[in-house]
Amino acid sequence: MTSTDQQPFLSVKDLKVHFSTEDGVVKAVDGLSFDLMRGKTLGIVGESGSGKSVTNLTILGLHNPDSTSVEGSIELDGQELNGAPEKTLEHLRGNKMAMIFQDALASLSPYHTIGAQIGEVYRKHKGASKKEARERAVEMLRRVGIPQPESRVDNYPHEFSGGMRQRAMIAMALVCDPELLIADEPTTALDVTVQAQIMDLLKDLQREFGTAIIFITHDLGVIADIADEVLVMYGGRCVERGTKKEVLSSPRHPYTWGLLSSMPSLDGPVDVPLNPIPGSPPSLLNPPSGCRFHPRCAFAEKVDGNRCAKESPVLEITNGRGSACHLTDEQRTEYLADLTAAKHH
Template identity: 60%
Template sequence: MSDAFVQVRDLTVQFPIAGRMIRAVQGLSYDVDLGRTLAIVGESGSGKSVSSLALLGLHDRRRSVITGSISIGGREFVGMPEAKLRHHRGNTAAMIFQDARASLHPYLTVGYQIAEAYRLHHRTTRRAARAHAVDMLGRVGIPHPARRADDYPHEFSGGMCQRVMIAMALVNDPKLLIADEPTTALDVTVQAQILGLIAGLRDEFGSAVILITHDLGVVTDVCDDVLVMYAGRGVEHGPVRSVLGSPTHPYTWGLLESLPSLSGPAGGRLHPIPGAPPDPLEPLPGCPFHARCEFRDRVADGRCRTHLPDLAVRTGDDAHRSRCHLAVPDAVFAAEIAPRLL
């Protein structure tokens, strides 16, 4: 039995629409330890954000069906009453949303918004809460925090707004921080600063971090483990060095091939993944990636089309698992995919 701080087991998130169910997340399981960062990667619509919103109970219970188990710090979050969820949301676990400027209230100063998040979980005076908010603004690198606390979100740049969101998320010292595309629409210099800030605060607070991103370069730089999602399922999971260095699922190969290469020929074309993800209203039998996989015909009896592969060890690394029927995917990667990446 795992003793990880975050334990997700067989998580399924469904949305009923016109008498049918959209299966946005299916059978998802993973762990995150304190002091470590898990990256969740995949195409838009793969279930990254939906699964992470479920961790904080942010889906409307009247319009969603969530099953499985989400244990954070030994507490079961699936089925937890809303009043208890509000206590743990922002206190035990917090989230940095994708569009910081849209997530901040335009009519309230940033200092007020951070102090309000603090006062929700602590019995304290307005003055003490403001002092704490100013301190957090300073810790996330906002210059002249005492003065800037009285400014409104429109007076901050995109990168500064993201820093404000990080300060708000960390104001109650949560042990789980979920960052949903925290560097979207930021230039590369600011991206590096934000990612370095999150990593530094993770070490300072001893938190577990879940980073949702499309950028595999970010994953390599700041994450310890990576979960690759496709069509609502985890298809590959393990340490970053193992998963990105010796991937064993054709979808992960496709993601890597979609990246530009510094060593490739000038003007060379990228290798996009053909086709489109399956319709969540019409789930296909077998491997969800089989319709787009160039290696499906190498599996006997057409099992890719009829049987869902187990998430199992495919290499010598017991911590590295993938969901594929290929007998020796690491050999296929080394012989056919790796040369394309050079």
Template identity: 65%
Template sequence: MSFLSVQDLKVHFPTQDGVVKATDGLSFDLQKGQTLGIVGESGSGKSVSSSTILGLHRRTRAKVSGQILLEGTDLLTISDEEMRQRRGKDVAMIFQDPLSAMHPYYTVGNQIAEAYRVHNDVSKRAARTRAIEMLDRVGIPQPDRRVDDYPHQFSGGMRQRAMIAMGLINNPGLLIADEPTTALDVTVQAQILDLLQDLQREFDSAIIIITHDLGVVAEMADNVLVMYAGRAVEYGACKEILTHPEMPYTWGLLSSVPDVAGDTEAKLLPIPGNPPSLLNPPSGCAFHPRCTHRDKVQGDLCTTQLPDLVPGPRGGTHLKRCHIANPDVIYAQEILPEIAPDLVEEL
């Protein structure tokens, strides 16, 4: 049995203009000690699906259905009180912007200690000691002094480390990291990723990392879930997805990566158009208005019929949502020569 199993998750938001289908039938599994990378453009449903796992859409107008099984318990059916007890202890989240996620009026140590005291019957002194230990564990210099600083007194990288300390202070089985390296320089990004991997090995946590950075995915993930318009469009092992992608949207993401070893004047190859409105998504395959390969499918399947998420030509656990019958051939002949060779060689 999977440690986390999400089955047919739907998160819809009723609005005056209609229903926003932020997540529409999402399914995936995650084992203990493994990392799942969720990638896709803004508005594809990555953060909404993960915040739903954390129970952040309870008591809102959101219509949530499906199953979120954490060690066999459906998080969508338990009471608010039980979800509150699990949030931060069994499942925790590192938010995208730690400066906004942290309260500006309370010290960093106070907020980390509070996260510990909520789930443990300990004194304030013991919680403060635990907060200092965690700040030291995530690499904050002079933690016994910096524990009394406010969030604005921390640099961006230090705030992100403090958020990681807060997320891991109760040793959760599942850690969700929402764009944990956004707005950080590359050196700090590498340090944060190394820290997450070290802590994962220490606590045997399952990690969901949400990102648009394929370099982060290549570094961290065991499996990759590519999302578009609220649905999974490709899913499989990280190396398999990044070296043998079978969905044109994934081809577009890979082709958008600049080739650092190539011509400095070469143009990037962006995906044409914009992501669709989730109020009124396109019929058939949601990606078809932007897809430059739909002429390779006979008839009007792309515009009229939503493809199922099924194994591709390579079989196994590599799933793709596309009508193209021979994506591996098209990728090898047309797409691979345009992709940054350093990314492929790295894998």
């Protein structure tokens, strides 16, 4: 082990991921930095198209090098991943880092049994025999809560329910005991009860193995349940970062306010209307000038000199906390109080 408790297990610095298309260059991720410690969960939240999934596919090296430009640094346990040979990345994927995808049915092969697919990962990375791989698959299915794993190991994906398929995907991701687990909206298609079970399962496995987890979602309710720290993305950039409590209790960026205002409150009156964020996420082919959120922001006109449209705000992080916004602290306090009052009346 090269890392210590003080050093981040994963460190991403000034990551830029740009795609070449017929229409021009898409700046999918545009200068993103964050750290993740062992045994902690970072929640990355934002609307579709904000750059969440692209960031994590790039960490795993799952992008097309012919049409994708990747700049910046991605260090995993002291090892630089950006520019690393494909053979190195292949060894690390599954062994040291793994991903749970959103759609288990699309991610699992319909032509092979669940056990064969979990076992294949184990055989590839650990050089195990077929018998050892099958025993390991049964063990993993038991660990993720699949009943009668000795017989279910021979089932095909269509014979599993949605929740069981997602558990099987988690078993496959964890079969080689990776130290970094990336979960890309793994509970979106599941009902609330199964969603809660999957979240509890991830937390239990994290406690058992000390796994570092990146959890991608658009749902702040899920973030409240699982994350230690939160990174809010908009238009390919981080607009706010902090601990879960800081971001959810005292958000600093109007986009984060908008996400929270569009969620129902459990402790407020039931007849308060939700306030969706007006407009649509920006085109990353031709993003707006200045702050990328300014065309949708109700507070941009409060800032002097049309600054939001002209000048891109700098994300300054102090002790892990920061936001990229031109509002003053006094303005932020005033507007946030008004929003909070409106939500509870």
